[in-house]
Amino acid sequence: MVNYKIINVENSINSGQVFLWKKNKEFWNGVNGDDVLSIDKNGNINSYQNFKIDFFRQNDNLEKIIKSISKDKTVKMAVKKFQGLRILRQDPFQCLISFIVSSNSNIPKIKNNLEKISKKFGKKIKYHNQEFFLFPNPKKLAKASINEITSCGVGYRAKFIKEAAKIIDLKEIDFDYLKKCNYQDAKENICQIPGVGGKVADCVLLFSLDKLEAVPLDRWIIRILEKYYLKKFEITTKTITEKQYNILHKKIVNYFGPYAGYSQQFLFKMERENYKKKWL
């Protein structure tokens, strides 16, 4: 029996969605854009700014969603084992920069890079007697020099970060507009940003722009598909071109339905757990 109400805070934070989080005694504390959240083990949120954000997407109808994605034994098992795993609703700009930084990288390094960015460019605040650095706003990063950004250890991604920040700051791409668009339009839009390809785009769409049919296809998901869905999705290649990415994505949405993003999150978590990869 699946309990649709529970929130597993630990699993949700440690599932590759967010990076600027750490645990202090009973509480998970994390930077989310201009805000700092403090979350207890039941998922009750206090925040520095008192912004009311449905961070755990509790307005999603989990019962309907889980029934909808439960197409086979593999997902059913993942859903059962990781009850309470949620897709988080993040600050879009922080999410965008996070996943530009993530390309060709690994979690400890991504985390390190992002900490340096918020420390160097973000505003220092005190909350619950601890120090935090808010995530810098687009203008701040847009004005930063490439050298300053590079000093955060992001390497060749520095210029992508600056350009992305400029585009967002000037509202050439507007997150509020993207939230209203359908998946395809939003994706085409966001892929205009340098450093954003299919995978990064899907991360941003799923984790911050409410596009639940976005399914980030990274190495891990490809590995899972090869392992459990080889025939179903006719996986042939290891290296995925843009076209193959899109074809595969269509097959996945066709199979798992409009909430395919949730299925990805459960499968991903399951496979990572098998390999005991380090999170935060």
Added chain:
DNA sequence: CCAAGGCCTGAATG
């Protein structure tokens, strides 16, 4: 259209 190679960096692997 596809394939191959380069790219910063640090952790993991031998």
Added chain:
DNA sequence: ACATTCAGGCCTT
């Protein structure tokens, strides 16, 4: 120890 490979891609040729 030290070298090499790899890591949650993207861009250019």
